[in-house]
Amino acid sequence: xxxxxxxxxxxxxxxxxxxxxxxxxxxxxxxxxxxxxxxxxxxxxxxxxxxxxxxxxxxxxxxxxxxxxxxxxxxxxxxxxxxxxxxxxxxxxxxxxxxxxxxxxxxxxxxxxxxxxxxxxxxxxxxxxxxxxxxxxxxxxxxxxxxxxxxxxxxxxxxxxxxxxxxxxxxxxxxxxxxxxxxxxxxxxxxxxxxxxxxxxxxxxxxxxxxxxxxxxxxxxxxxxxxxxxxxxxxxxxxxxxxxxxxxxxxxxxxxxxxxxxxxxxxxxxxxxxxxxxxxxxxxxxxxxxxxxxxxxxxxxxxxxxxxxxxxxxxxxxxxxxxxxxxxxxxxxxxxxxxxxx
Amino acid sequence: xxxxxxxxxxxxxxxxxxxxxxxxxxxxxxxxxxxxxxxxxxxxxxxxxxxxxxxxxxxxxxxxxxxxxxxxxxxxxxxxxxxxxxxxxxxxxxxxxxxxxxxxxxxxxxxxxxxxxxxxxxxxxxxxxxxxxxxxxxxxxxxxxxxxxxxxxxxxxxxxxxxxxxxxxxxxxxxxxxxxxxxxxxxxxxxxxxxxxxxxxxxxxxxxxxxxxxxxxxxxxxxxxxxxxxxxxxxxxxxxxxxxxxxxxxxxxxxxxxxxxxxxxxxxxxxxxxxxxxxxxxxxxxxxxxxxxxxxxxxxxxxxxxxxxxxxxxxxxxxxxxxxxxxxxxxxxxxxxxxxxxxxxxxxxxxxxxxxxxxxxxxxxxxxxxxxxxxxxxxxxxxx
Numbered sequence: 001x002x003x004x005x006x007x008x009x010x011x012x013x014x015x016x017x018x019x020x021x022x023x024x025x026x027x028x029x030x031x032x033x034x035x036x037x038x039x040x041x042x043x044x045x046x047x048x049x050x051x052x053x054x055x056x057x058x059x060x061x062x063x064x065x066x067x068x069x070x071x072x073x074x075x076x077x078x079x080x081x082x083x084x085x086x087x088x089x090x091x092x093x094x095x096x097x098x099x100x101x102x103x104x105x106x107x108x109x110x111x112x113x114x115x116x117x118x119x120x121x122x123x124x125x126x127x128x129x130x131x132x133x134x135x136x137x138x139x140x141x142x143x144x145x146x147x148x149x150x151x152x153x154x155x156x157x158x159x160x161x162x163x164x165x166x167x168x169x170x171x172x173x174x175x176x177x178x179x180x181x182x183x184x185x186x187x188x189x190x191x192x193x194x195x196x197x198x199x200x201x202x203x204x205x206x207x208x209x210x211x212x213x214x215x216x217x218x219x220x221x222x223x224x225x226x227x228x229x230x231x232x233x234x235x236x237x238x239x240x241x242x243x244x245x246x247x248x249x250x251x252x253x254x255x256x257x258x259x260x261x262x263x264x265x266x267x268x269x270x271x272x273x274x275x276x277x278x279x280x281x282x283x284x285x286x287x288x289x290x291x292x293x294x295x296x297x298x299x300x301x302x303x304x305x306x307x308x309x310x311x312x313x314x315x316x317x318x319x320x321x322x323x324x325x326x327x328x329x330x331x332x333x334x335x336x337x338x339x340x341x342x
Numbered sequence: 343x344x345x346x347x348x349x350x351x352x353x354x355x356x357x358x359x360x361x362x363x364x365x366x367x368x369x370x371x372x373x374x375x376x377x378x379x380x381x382x383x384x385x386x387x388x389x390x391x392x393x394x395x396x397x398x399x400x401x402x403x404x405x406x407x408x409x410x411x412x413x414x415x416x417x418x419x420x421x422x423x424x425x426x427x428x429x430x431x432x433x434x435x436x437x438x439x440x441x442x443x444x445x446x447x448x449x450x451x452x453x454x455x456x457x458x459x460x461x462x463x464x465x466x467x468x469x470x471x472x473x474x475x476x477x478x479x480x481x482x483x484x485x486x487x488x489x490x491x492x493x494x495x496x497x498x499x500x501x502x503x504x505x506x507x508x509x510x511x512x513x514x515x516x517x518x519x520x521x522x523x524x525x526x527x528x529x530x531x532x533x534x535x536x537x538x539x540x541x542x543x544x545x546x547x548x549x550x551x552x553x554x555x556x557x558x559x560x561x562x563x564x565x566x567x568x569x570x571x572x573x574x575x576x577x578x579x580x581x582x583x584x585x586x587x588x589x590x591x592x593x594x595x596x597x598x599x600x601x602x603x604x605x606x607x608x609x610x611x612x613x614x615x616x617x618x619x620x621x622x623x624x625x626x627x628x629x630x631x632x633x634x635x636x637x638x639x640x641x642x643x644x645x646x647x648x649x650x651x652x653x654x655x656x657x658x659x660x661x662x663x664x665x666x667x668x669x670x671x672x673x674x675x676x677x678x679x680x681x682x683x684x685x686x687x688x689x690x691x692x693x694x695x696x697x698x699x700x701x702x703x704x705x706x707x708x709x710x711x712x713x714x715x716x717x718x719x720x721x722x723x724x725x726x
Binding site: 001002003004005006009070223226227234235237238240242243244246247248250251254255256258259261262263264265266269276277279280281283284287329331332333334335336337340341342 | 343344345346347351411414422600601604607616617619620621625626628629630632633634636637638639640641643644646647648650651657660661663664711713714715717718719721722723724725726
């Protein structure tokens, strides 16, 4: 039993972190550089494809690197820290769904040549026997060929054309492009229910890992600021009112990171406990991202309320990912109905 | 990362389970008094005789000399089997013993460690004082060196079970002129020494029972050979095991609380109906608690993984600070599930007394506020 990354796993983390530090620094999201709307991350996909990141956990016979949920979760923590477009989640989940039966589509996704957006319900979804109807939000779908739909009990890969009435909306998270759209008896290319295998649990785990990264980055930003910002002749981090807020952020991030690690090992073994542990990790990690995002703004004071620092980006991204496949209220409803795992 | 156990680990687990099934006490543990002492020490003796008392203790002191993973397996099986919470043994086994192991003389080790492990004696802690709780380093209880003895005068407070203990780990000021953390010594104090008097302090559980004491020392003579570590180095001696207390010593409780939450989930399903629970506020809060207690197990595993490389340091405060508040929220929700009848206190009450007890969790062994200072300063590197 060991819940720390192996040397090889740490090398993957370092590689991804190094790549993102060079190619996707948080400053890219400053409004004066890239404009307020839209994200600059489409250019990342081909580079990430080259490094094998988009097919990291896809089996080798499906054209991926054949690594496990543990390595996937570790890389998603890095994606969250760098606020990489959540389109990456579409690519990873879409590649998994396509790899078994549609190798050409999987290859195009993993090569970064076909983008995959996300669909998440705006209300009730009818999804009997793999035919889906309902109203949805599409995220990062504007240039996507495919869409991954995540509901509380199913995950499905569609061609984007299956969605009707696509109309753009501004998003609270200004760097993410958002649409409304509908499915009327939409037929997916591939899908699986929460009861079949770990596809659905993988989605929750990777959302949790991403949220953990958001929580960690919000913490790091707040702590850095509290060390240098002075009031009353002292760094504000010396005051318990600020210090204890930072400590609470550190606790939340540690809770999330530990449970994400644990769940990732459970998923890597295709265990029956995958759904339980992935839900648990999603609940604590999204909670950490929401709380740390909000607290980070408060620690920064007035500058935290501006677009001149990154603090506001974390809470907005946390809200966005909270809703992918159902928010905390939905996830907790699912989780309290789940059988105990002792 | 892996959660795999070796074949040898699995054999150990099976043996632990079998022994626990056969030997776990069936009678109810008395909540206090000499009956509680007899129960806890008797249970410790039984575990010792079975070879389960000191799984990760070194062989030379009567333990099995096994890894922390084995200790974790033992705790998991202990919690699953519903083993009793033998609190009286905590200070001896999890605090005094590791301190003596780390800093004691050979004579201190060979005399005290086997007695602690075999359930022959109970220990209590003499750290806090009426005017020094969180500011422990400012403690004033004096000890003057006279010949080959220390003469102690002063007072300690919040001493759990001092009236049931044979020995005390006692922090005293041996050099009043030195800077406050540099004039302290860590002593082994025999509770039968003349000059020690106790004042019982009732705690807030219902009805309040004798748990704490204030301890008064009037010319109490303790042999100089009972100093652990160097004279005036007691602060470092005490700190050497605080990381241990904040990290690994809580493992058993961490694991036990998973079962407490599942009992609450069952109770809520019965009372509110399984489907109504999904959208009910209680169901939502319980789901949060269930996720958090699941994460505590993961935190425990990570601590054990780190401990295999280096002794637990300040980062163990993250888990401790989180868990102490989580315990309070878990015990609190029991009252909401029970509803109006929770103001009653039945004879065989499983929920109300434990709920009241959790108010101490964020105070004892470093308040939540002190834990947050430690996290802020030593984990995050924020200025003092």
